Amino acid sequence: MKPIHNISRASIAVASLALIATYFVPLWRIDLWAPQYPEGLVMKIWLSKLSGDVEIINGLNHYIGMAHIKEEMFPEFKLLPYAVGFYIVFGILTALLKNRKMLVSYFILIVLAGVVALYDFWKWGYEYGHNLSDDAPIKVPGMAYQPPLIGYKELLNFGAYSMPDVGGWVFVALGVVVVMVIIYEFYFLEKIFVKKTAIKSAILWAIISLGTISQSCTQTTEPIRYGKDACEFCKMTIVDKRYAAEIVTDKGKVFKFDDLSCMVKYMKANKLNESALAFLVVNDYSAPGELIDVKTAVFLSSKDFRSPMRGDVAAFSPKSFATANKAEFTQAKMLTWKEVVAIF
Amino acid sequence: MKRTPNHHFPHLLPRPFVFMMSIGLFFMSVVLHARKWVVSPNQSIRHTIAGAAAYDTILIPKGIYRVNTVLINKPLTIIGQHFPVLDGQFKNEIFTITANDVTIQGLHFENVGMTSMIDWAAIKVLESRNVRIIGNRVRNSYFGIYLSASDHCLVQENDVRGNPKEEQNTGNGIHAWKCDSIRIENNRVAGHRDGIYFEFVTNSIIQRNFSHQNIRYGLHFMFSHKNGYFYNTFRENGAGVAVMYTKFVTMKHNIFEQNWGGAAYGLLLKDISDSHIEQNTFNINTIGVYMEGCSRSVFSHNQFIKNGYAIRVQANCDDNALVYNNFKGNTFDVATNGNVVLTKVAHNYWDKYEGYDLNRDGIGDVPFRPVSLYASVIERIPQAMMLLRSFTVTLLDRIEKIIPSITPEGMKDESPMMKPIKL
Numbered sequence: 001m002k003p004i005h006n007i008s009r010a011s012i013a014v015a016s017l018a019l020i021a022t023y024f025v026p027l028w029r030i031d032l033w034a035p036q037y038p039e040g041l042v043m044k045i046w047l048s049k050l051s052g053d054v055e056i057i058n059g060l061n062h063y064i065g066m067a068h069i070k071e072e073m074f075p076e077f078k079l080l081p082y083a084v085g086f087y088i089v090f091g092i093l094t095a096l097l098k099n100r101k102m103l104v105s106y107f108i109l110i111v112l113a114g115v116v117a118l119y120d121f122w123k124w125g126y127e128y129g130h131n132l133s134d135d136a137p138i139k140v141p142g143m144a145y146q147p148p149l150i151g152y153k154e155l156l157n158f159g160a161y162s163m164p165d166v167g168g169w170v171f172v173a174l175g176v177v178v179v180m181v182i183i184y185e186f187y188f189l190e191k192i193f194v195k196k197t198a199i200k201s202a203i204l205w206a207i208i209s210l211g212t213i214s215q216s217c218t219q220t221t222e223p224i225r226y227g228k229d230a231c232e233f234c235k236m237t238i239v240d241k242r243y244a245a246e247i248v249t250d251k252g253k254v255f256k257f258d259d260l261s262c263m264v265k266y267m268k269a270n271k272l273n274e275s276a277l278a279f280l281v282v283n284d285y286s287a288p289g290e291l292i293d294v295k296t297a298v299f300l301s302s303k304d305f306r307s308p309m310r311g312d313v314a315a316f317s318p319k320s321f322a323t324a325n326k327a328e329f330t331q332a333k334m335l336t337w338k339e340v341v342a343i344f
Numbered sequence: 345m346k347r348t349p350n351h352h353f354p355h356l357l358p359r360p361f362v363f364m365m366s367i368g369l370f371f372m373s374v375v376l377h378a379r380k381w382v383v384s385p386n387q388s389i390r391h392t393i394a395g396a397a398a399y400d401t402i403l404i405p406k407g408i409y410r411v412n413t414v415l416i417n418k419p420l421t422i423i424g425q426h427f428p429v430l431d432g433q434f435k436n437e438i439f440t441i442t443a444n445d446v447t448i449q450g451l452h453f454e455n456v457g458m459t460s461m462i463d464w465a466a467i468k469v470l471e472s473r474n475v476r477i478i479g480n481r482v483r484n485s486y487f488g489i490y491l492s493a494s495d496h497c498l499v500q501e502n503d504v505r506g507n508p509k510e511e512q513n514t515g516n517g518i519h520a521w522k523c524d525s526i527r528i529e530n531n532r533v534a535g536h537r538d539g540i541y542f543e544f545v546t547n548s549i550i551q552r553n554f555s556h557q558n559i560r561y562g563l564h565f566m567f568s569h570k571n572g573y574f575y576n577t578f579r580e581n582g583a584g585v586a587v588m589y590t591k592f593v594t595m596k597h598n599i600f601e602q603n604w605g606g607a608a609y610g611l612l613l614k615d616i617s618d619s620h621i622e623q624n625t626f627n628i629n630t631i632g633v634y635m636e637g638c639s640r641s642v643f644s645h646n647q648f649i650k651n652g653y654a655i656r657v658q659a660n661c662d663d664n665a666l667v668y669n670n671f672k673g674n675t676f677d678v679a680t681n682g683n684v685v686l687t688k689v690a691h692n693y694w695d696k697y698e699g700y701d702l703n704r705d706g707i708g709d710v711p712f713r714p715v716s717l718y719a720s721v722i723e724r725i726p727q728a729m730m731l732l733r734s735f736t737v738t739l740l741d742r743i744e745k746i747i748p749s750i751t752p753e754g755m756k757d758e759s760p761m762m763k764p765i766k767l
Contacts, residue, residue: 227582228605234588234614235612235634235636236586237561237582237583239537239559239560304461306463310567328461
């Protein structure tokens with residue numbers, strides 16, 4: 001039997017090694033959107049745990065009699081890390097042994113895994129959405145709350161989106177790579193040698209896309225319209241170009257604030273996790289109107305600042321901080337971003 | 345410099361009578377020796393002030409005086425004759441008052457400079473008592489009249505006008521910080537960031553002012569408890585009045601009108617409690633009253649006329665009462681983002697009410713639901729605003745009236761009035 005080509009071996013090896021990433025990133029995400037949660041609620045499913053606003057979702061679901069979501073409910077969480085480990089090892093072996101039969105079995109196993117996983121997920125969703133407690137405070141006759149398998153579904157006043165997260169896409173990419181390798185090895189290679197390069201580059205693209213998947217849709221900061229935009233937290237119109245701040249979430253939503261204290265309080269009130277935000281920017285005190293990243297900024301706290309909501313903390317870029325006349329501000333105290341978050 | 349004996353007993357007596365009694369004879373002797381000084385054209389105001397004794401009067405004749413940072417550190421009465429112009433030439437501020445019992449009257453201040461660090465003002469009062477600023481004009485100034493850590497002061501009949509060209513770089517017209525027992529009355533303020541601004545001010549009164557065309561608010565309260573404002577008119581400001589993080593505020597007989605714009609409102613109440621909003625008129629605003637975190641407050645005998653939304657209540661408000669108000673010609677009477685609203689709504693007149701009154705007691709026999717279905721829909725899907733005044737919406741609202749399902753159950757007026765309430 002003809003051994004498989006090196007390019008195929010390399011692709012398989014890279015793709016299966018990429019599975020290691022799935023231990024560190026969520027596989028799947030369910031987003032809930034409702035008017036009272038303008039920023040949405042999210043539940044992320046990992047190989048061995050759940051994260052996100054699970055507690056809030058549980059609180060809500062309680063009203064319609066749904067079961068409490070607990071990690072113990074899912075025996076899958078014990079199994080999945082090993083299963084993925086198996087797939088990594090199998091992939092590496094396929095690449096090492098150059099065996100075509102092995103390649104085919106790997107392909108079949110992956111398809112099986114996909115089908116089983118989706119069925120398991122659907123079955124969970126079905127039971128979870130149909131098996132409602134009888135003493136629920138809110139009962140809608142005939143209503144079931146099964147979350148969508150993939151895509152969008154409306155549940156009462158919630159819109160629910162369900163889709164793969166980074167880890168899930170890594171699996172999808174692995175599937176695509178294996179399919180391409182199979183096509184390359186069994187179909188094109190024998191018949192159309194001309195297309196060889198095309199397939200090669202297609203495989204390469206699939207691998208490259210693995211790396212770029214984590215960088216999802218592009219978010220950008222939005223200029224603040226001073227005198228027009230209102231602070232998301234205190235509702236005041238933003239006029240002072242020295243203290244305004246802005247958040248851009250990973251979904252691209254933009255929130256503007258007239259004072260650093262408003263931004264921090266808003267993040268706390270809405271339990272926004274900093275890691276889930278694309279941008280956190282604040283005006284440079286020495287260059288009014290210019291927005292700088294909070295992570296690179298230097299903060300000064302002094303009663304002399306008199307910011308709109310009396311947060312009295314100003315941000316400087318390292319460059320403008322070097323030239324700023326610190327003696328102007330009485331009892332000035334230097335703060336890091338972490339300390340700023342802590343004081344409000 | 346001309347020196348004329350003062351034959352008149354000064355008409356300005358310190359406000360608290362007890363205070364006057366306590367300094368008794370000493371004070372009387374000072375008053376009796378008070379002199380009157382007139383600034384001559386070739387003499388500087390600063391020089392005249394330096395030469396004057398406490399409780400003297402300084403008269404400034406008509407003319408243009410280029411001055412800045414004039415320190416008034418003793419009790420003086422400074423009176424302008426036919427509005428002499430004090431030009432700050434955009435350098436620094438003009439009058440800085442650090443003494444009690446100072447009166448500034450009939451002067452024209454202009455061109456105060458702007459910096460990012462110091463709030464320069466045409467007239468600044470620092471840690472003083474019984475300062476009276478009466479009938480002055482202020483033009484083109486960063487801050488107009490600025491009271492800091494002072495008490496028992498009076499700001500009356502001044503005309504403060506900023507330069508709206510430099511929109512974001514303007515300060516407040518009348519600004520009070522950490523003050524107590526002050527009165528702001530009969531002033532006109534325009535073209536500033538906030539017309540009148542109160543921060544950490546207590547036991548004070550703002551009345552009969554006209555605040556219009558300011559960039560942000562006509563009047564702005566922050567952390568200022570136990571104050572009242574009456575008979576003011578707030579027109580065409582970025583937004584009318586913002587009362588924030590404050591307790592025990594009385595707002596009566598004010599007019600909030602023509603505050604138009606994306607998020608503009610007549611009155612913003614944010615984290616307010618134990619307040620009274622009575623006998624005001626909310627006329628032609630995008631949102632008449634916007635309430636967030638507002639509790640134990642009473643709205644009564646107000647007129648809500650031709651607003652986009654008369655009242656928008658966020659679900660985090662509780663224990664407020666809405667009684668005996670008139671709602672006429674508003675696109676939406678009440679909107680809310682939540683389903684449970686703990687607000688007492690009773691005895692209001694709603695022009696949209698279509699019920700009947702069989703026992704003729706003037707109160708409708710069926711309740712009125714002020715939150716329309718369409719308002720609830722827009723709250724969830726803002727884009728639905730496109731369908732305003734369409735047939736579908738009218739139809740939906742009718743159905744909702746017969747079989748309420750989406751609009752908040754608790755939000756209804758059980759005793760709507762058949763005729764407008766006479767105010």
